[in-house]
Amino acid sequence: MEEALLTVKNLSAWYDSEKKVLRDFNLELKGHEAAGLIGLNGAGKTTFLKVLSGLLPTFSAEQIRFHGKDVNLRDEAFKACRYTVFAEDSSFRYFTFWEYVSFVFSVYGKKQPDLSELIKGFHFEDYTHTLLKDLSTGNRRKVFLITAFALKPELLFLDEPVNGLDFQSTEYLYRQIEGYKEYGTCLFSSHILESITLTCGRVFVLEEGGIRRIFEGGKINAADIREALRDENDVQGFC
DSSP states (O other), X not given: OOOOSXXXXXXXXXXXXXXXXEEEEEEEEOTTOEEEEEOOTTSSHHHXXXXXXXXXXXXXXXXXXXXXXXXXXXXXHHHTTEEEEOSSOOOSTTOBHHHHHHHHHHHHTOOOOOOHXXXXXXXXXXXXXXXXXXXXXXXXXXXXXXXXXXXXXXXXXXXXXXXXXXXXXXXXXXHHHHGGGGTSEEEEEESBHHHHHHHOSEEEEEETTEEEEXXXXXXXXXXXXXXXXXXXXXXXXXX
């Protein structure tokens, strides 16, 4: 059996100790896969990605392992293997795109590659010298997405990455996610079924604080996922 790349066992996370957002949460990610995390708004998708990104200290877990070894989520070696694009991110407001990219590659100790294809693919050519604070929500999202796909970390986490993107950029994003298996593993959260059905090899359904269903391969379809979520009116998709 293939060893999991990342294992999370019996995770609980909270902002208020009296009310856990995640509980009895279990998930395994394989190496070189595109996986989706889907759930209704407020299900805890962003909370889980904050935990993995070392941004939420209020959690407990029986086990978190990376490459078969216990890992501290704030350990520098683990941080160097991951990059997260959050749905809401107002950081680096006074950086331009190029300044931000240069900073990130310096922090990760990597040589900055040619970004022209990604910039063109996300239709970002006219904004590379604009301060992030002056960009629209969608264009600000593109800054972090372009950086993520250029950086190619072993673990790439995307939080509602479609939000705010134009149609052409969304189509390009889908191709980037689907092709990411060549470089590493991409886990992205969404409440939009189209994002999942077009790109994923596995889908984790988050409900009531934990992973309640897993869909794989040919079993991934919008109708079954809607049924799993038990409220199709709150889930968007094209199928």
